[in-house]
Amino acid sequence: MLFSNPLIYFVVIPLLMLAGLSLCKNIKQIRAVAVIGSIGLLALSTVLLVKYLAMPPINGDHQMAWEGSWQWFPQLNICLSVGVDGISLAMLLLSSIIVFAGSFASWTINQPKEFFLWLILLSTGVFGFFISTDLFTMFMFYEVALIPMYLLIGVWGSGRKEYSAMKLTLMLMGGSAFLMLGLIGIYYNSSVDGQHTWNLLEIARNHAITPEWQRLLFPLTFVGFGVLGAMFPFHTWSPDGHASAPTAVSMLHAGVLMKLGGYGCFRVAIYLMPEAAHELGWIFLVLTGISVVYGAFSACVQTDLKYINAYSSVSHCGLVLFAILMYNQTAMTGAIMQMLSHGLMTALFFALIGMIYGRTHTRDIREMGGMMQIMPYLSVCYVIAGMASLGLPGLSGFVAEMTIFVGSFAHTDTFHRVFVIIACCSIVITAVYILRVVGKLLFGPVHNEHHRQLTDATWWERLSTATLIICVAAIGCFPNFFANLIKPTFVEEIFKVFQYNS
Amino acid sequence: MNSVGSIILYAIVTLVMVVCSVLTVTTRKILRAATYLLFTLFGAAVLYFMLGYEFLGGVQIAVYAGGIVVLFVFAILLTGKPADNAERLTAKSTFLGVFAALAMLGVGAWALCSRVTRMLTGAAMPEKAQETVDQIGEQLLSSGHGGYLLPFEAISVLLLACIIGGVVIARKR
Amino acid sequence: MDYSQFLAMKQEIALLVVFLLVFLYDTFMPQRSGKGLPVFATVLMLIATIGGFCSCCLGGTCSLSAFSGMYETSAAIVAIKNILNIGVVIVLIQSIRWANGPDMAVRRGEFYELLLVTLFGMYLMISARHFLLFVIGLESASLPLAAMVALDKKRYESSEAAIKYMLTAVFSSAIFMMGLSFVYALCGSLYFETIYINLAAQMSPLLILAMAFVLAGVGFKLSLVPFHLWTADVYQGAPTSVTSYLSVISKGAAAFALLVILAQAFGTVYSQVWSWMLYALIILTITVGNLFAMRQRNMKRFLAFSSVSQAGYIMLGVIGFNGTAMAALMFYILVYIFSNLGAFGVIQAIENNCGKVSMDDYKGLYKTNPRLSFAMMLAMFSLAGIPPFAGFFSKFFIFTGALAQGSTAMYVLVLIALINTIISLYYYLLVVKAMFISPDESVIPTFRSSCSERLGMWIAVAGIIFLGIVSCVYNWLLGIGAHTAIFQ
């Protein structure tokens, strides 16, 4: 039955939270609902993770754990299909962690009821997306996750919030316009016998999309998801959007929502259309390669903390897509680790920036300085986040990037090699802009004497950041656990035909 | 081969219809336009008679000429002095009007000629059985093939609605 | 004469009965009980609707042809009529307060009578299998509407809108009938069936011109670009209740009627002609409608252009030309009815309470009237096609239906339509922005809507939320679409 499948609860819990929130009378109840709900999600994903690891490994043949399928629109073969593998489980864990941290990060937001309503709706979309194996529901949840952003940024944002919110929404919806076309196209080519299906596992099993159709549909799908994955040149929503968004929204958006893009590129575009991916991948490889370096260079000269981080996200998420396009297991593992890692650390970054901004009311690094003396806790967290971002061993960024580089380097032709080397260069540029910020913002003398009165983190802020830091460190210290969890064993199988081997 | 009489009649009817319709839309006195319209409608009625549709011709005179044109005249008299000249047309609106009319004429003529002449060049009016008013009435209220019971009932509803509408709009309250 | 033939027209007869009862009530009841008329009419209409559903459920797939093929009814036709009925019921519920207003005291009955006649006309359009009947239906659906548009005699705009509508409608019907005369010249009959058979060997410029004129005539009702220019002015000028009726019901009926004409009269032999025409019309309609809607500040005018562009999406269901697309079309119409009426319900409530119709007046509405703005937002999201609201499903299905053919041209068309959804999202979000985000000007004070307004709104909101998620509605329509032999 529907409710005997544990995955359904990833959607049910947020829905219950929504119901609970709408009954709430005061801020205490709202907080209680948010915290209980996010703990529930966190617990659920952890329990499933443990159970998943205890399961015998699911090998090949396009299987997933806890698969379930319930007819929804039978004539169109639309089902509510769920199923997870290590990758989606990792994404679910990431999402629940960030929702948890985000709830605490928006502890004192004004109009909390509406805020949490939208935030939870957003996370419903995210969870739903990750558990879905049906392209229709996947797409539906994808859009559910996008639209609350508009109000969240528009109402609770700062700066040019109306412009940014509109831009972000329209660009992402633009992406999803391409995506929708691609998905419907996939549906109509999903099988040879006319029994079309939306179920991506079945589509993969059928392997019926002809190369001609793939050539049409692959770019549509990849670009569709790539927009959300901040692929150059469709990334410009990201700096403005992130800069204007409130803390928890930036966290969720950069931490989880952008992962939808990478995950989708991987799960849909490449998984279902390997031939076209093989053939046309180079175009996107160029674009993502540009993203990686371009984002990093752009971040070097920004003065707004959120802009820096947004461009850094462009760079890091570019690396995700870059690695995905390498079509080998190691690089893909790296890509997914990078998603996890970037999700956590960028959430941490945005949380910290939000906290700092909440105190100083500026995000311009030229107007701040010596924060280390004023708010040591936040500053130390910032340094840790920075270190994670520039790939310090022991934190998550390092393992992800190294896996990507080692995996990507296995691609032997010169074209790929050159791009790998270019991508590698990003580690230096990353160091430059991270250290620039750390140096200007945290170190040095105090710029503004008024800032001396500011207080350090409160307990909920500490909880929020500490959670993220622990996760970042956990991935960084025990990478093999995660690598084994997410290793996409099917990649080699799909691309065996093209003789990619490392 | 048509008789000379019918050709002359044709010429007159056509001339009246064409000239009067042109005058209807070009005259600057609105009451005259209504009058020219009347002549045009009469021309059409004569055409119906020539085609052998006496009933239709009768209806044309009764409803159109007798009803509608009178309605127009009333409306004209109600809304202004009949002697008033219409304002002069601007070049732009003339151009647009002429352009539209000529475009319509061109396309229509081309379409008609391409089809009708190919099929019927030189074909005279075929013979047909003379229908009586009986038959017309019979068919109007028949529910079989070629029967118009349903449209007849439907248009009655429409006319009722138009009466209601006309009343509700035209009355002062 | 075989009067038993009329028995095939159950829904029409039910409607005429309602019409008659309202007429009698209006004529013979004393003046003071006039206030009961709106509720009376609404309840009657509701009964008729329920009856329609019952007959639909009991009768199963009852394909019937009456009057020697002049009239036809089938499961799909009953379904679309029922859908229209639902819309009319909602419109009637929403307009109770307006109809009970002091201005309407002397024309309360006429509003309902005219409305029912137009609905009757639409029924005829849908069921007609003979062009004369179709024309009568078309005229019945548009002439009384002009009177309805002019119903608000206090406002000059109302009359102006009415005459604009009248003039363009008659012009359009003249063109349409011209086209019909060409069809007649080619086929020698106005029965769809005969046309379908005789048209097969008739390719000529005359046929193309006839098709163009017929499309233009129906396109006028649907307000397809470039035949849409009346739309905005009329929507703006008409009383809001009439506008909401105009925007959803007549559009839905015309779309379905067009589908029937194309499927049963013109057929697939020359489908490349009309499908290319439709192709161009759809692109133009969606794009131009969107471009105009972007700049509108008057909510009614705004929704007018939004409905123009929605008509383009509806047409995707026609050009898709198969059972799936037809089901999607009906579903789209149903969802569109609920979404648009949701929006109009809010507009009407606000207009009735404080007479504001400008988007600028809506700024800060959330602060004063959170429920109204929430309903409005849901309606906007649904119109924009945002999940999990019904509009998303209807858009998705109509695209799916359109793409079933799998031709590249169709992919391009859908892509253009999809890109246009972004523009549409933009202007729908403008409304949301005005209500939720824009600085709090609070032009509109807090007020409590009347029962009927709230009821109408709740129904619309419920539809917006549940129509998509609860799959049985679409499944039902798909089942009908699969079983109905509209496509020969």
Add this chain to the structure above:
Amino acid sequence: MSPTIPILILAIPLFMFLLLGLLGMKMSHKLAGWLGCLGMGTTLVLAYCTAYTYYFGGDFVGANGERLMSVVFNETWLAFTDKLVISMGFMLDSISALMLVVITTISFLVHLYSLGYMEGEKGFQRYYAFLSLFSFSMLLLVVATNIFQMYIGWELVGASSYLLIGFYYTKHSAVSASKKAFIVTRFADLGFLLGILVLSFTTQTFDFAELCGNPTAQVTAFAGKTFMGCSLLTWALILIFTGGMGKSAMMPLHIWLPDAMEGPTPVSALIHAATMVVAGVYLVARMFPLYLWSFDATTFIVVVGAITAFYAAMVACAQIDIKRVLAFSTISQIAFMMVALGVASEGEGQVCHHGLGYMASMFHMFTHAMFKALLFLGAGALIHAVHSNDYTAMHGLRKFMPVTHITFLIGCLAIAGIPPFSGFFSKDEIMAACYAWHPVIGVWMSVVAGLTAFYMFRLYYLIFWWKEHKIEHGHKPHEAPLPMLIPLVFLAAVSCVAGFIPFGHFVSWNHLPYDIHLDWTIAGISVTIAVVAIVIATVMYRKENPLPAKMKALLPALWDWCYHRFYWDELYMFITHKIIFNGICRPIAWFDRHIIDGTMDAMATITNKASVAIRGLQSGQVQMYVWVYLIGALLLCGLGVMAVIL
């Protein structure tokens, strides 16, 4: 050997870091300091035990008497593929055991020393936490069982170096110095990473045991692969060496090291003199079996080393900041070690002169660690006393700080290569190896050695001789406290005797014991040059006299260039700021905001414009409406005709 002790060696510093880092703020300074010392002391003991067991335990001697390479433990940390696995392990061989001794010794001494030096500083606990982190990372680096573990340690030492250089984070110069250090080394690490990628992709392993244990197999894997005219092996090795260049401050990546002196002086002693900066040397030594197969790569090392050595020595002659002098001296000495490693190879797997250079390099690394740490700690004591880095503020300190004076002198003598101090022995071996490889290099290095003696004694005289300054405000320079003196004395003692260690018995390129023979000719030349240099320094700087000024006037350009370190920093500033920052970053940011974003905005604007442009269509005129209607219908007909025709 049981893995307990090695694990503890790594775990204790890590634990201390976490303890002091997380709870340090709650502790008193004293407690934190002593905890740090205790932790490091324990590590020291354990490391000595390990080294003793290795060298003298007999368990690690192979059949031919060679010292074995032993992997004590090796746990998978991250498996990329079946073959490419990063493990965390502990490898014991002759050089890692050596490094264990060096690192723990110096680190412990610095811990101890800092108790005095850093007393009362804000962030004392943090300082000890960072020291522990550094010790952990450095130990992780040297005991690495695979090249990726080394890279991890490499990055971690870089980070801890960054943190320690920037310890005085309120000082602007410290912040920028730390940033510079990190970025420059990061840039070098990019090379290292690429090298690892090339190497591991070709050989399909990260493991040192496989890479170096069986170099011929790896060389076969590389056979025939070339890139841009150079064999791929050479590329890989040069790229890896690039990493070493960065960490070991070889030209042209040396610019961070002088600036790194902004950190606390004990840190300079530990990181920027004794341990981290020799990581590059250690890396090359570790990969030496592979380097043997690429003569191009070793030649490259020799050339870079030789140039660096000379350059640094030149610059050191003209600096006035004593720590800078020592920094350049460090650069120069490390370059010696690099050259020594380079000249040990003859290509094609053959060593030159029995691989003397390898042993010499390691030997020098050991002795240099001791005496350079000594010099730095001495300098620290001086700075502690006068609160300035500038020798002009010092002069004549020998009376006030006798112990420091003596130990510093010992250090100077050692570095100058005067027998019987340790530096003489190790440097002499290097010279011998250089002469054996190519006389030009030999002569070149001899000149550098002379310069070394000269600038060290210049420094020595300027600090301890000359006339003391007037004592102002009753602030009299004073001898350092006991915790600072103990390390000084200890190191001085080691510097005196370390030369007599039969080093060849412990470390050699093929792990076979090897007897050192002093080459008396070369030794004689070296000593002569050193003595002459010292004499010149004495003449010029023993007392305040006009000679230096005259010299300066004689070659103003040279002095200027030396003083400004040959304008390397300015060049870098130009490249980074003018070219990269203003020439790449800003245009890209501009491009992004105006072109990319502009395009997106332009789409919106165009839509808006189009919307305004067609508004005339809706003119409100019914006649226009029908006109459009009619024309539309006719055009539709035209479209239909076209559809038929096409």
Add this chain to the structure above:
Amino acid sequence: MEITLIFWLVPSLIMFCCGVYGFITRRNMIAMLISLELMLNSVDINFALFNRYLFPGQMEGMFFSLFAIALAAAETALAIAIILNIFRKVKNVDVQGLDTMKF
């Protein structure tokens, strides 16, 4: 000379075009209605002609004309009612004045 179909059709078409012209150019709304009548009349004539010339065996075209005349009458009546309504408000029947709502 035979008076064939086309001889009749062309005047009818001209009538239609005159209607179009008048509708587009005349500013008096009643004149516009008059033009509309021309157009509708032309349609009626067409139907009658086609019926008579091409399909003499039946009367569909004739009936269409019959109903069309009724429709035209209804339209005219309603339109004149609305025009009078407007006339009461603005005291003229100039169509170009009807532009309070535009763009």
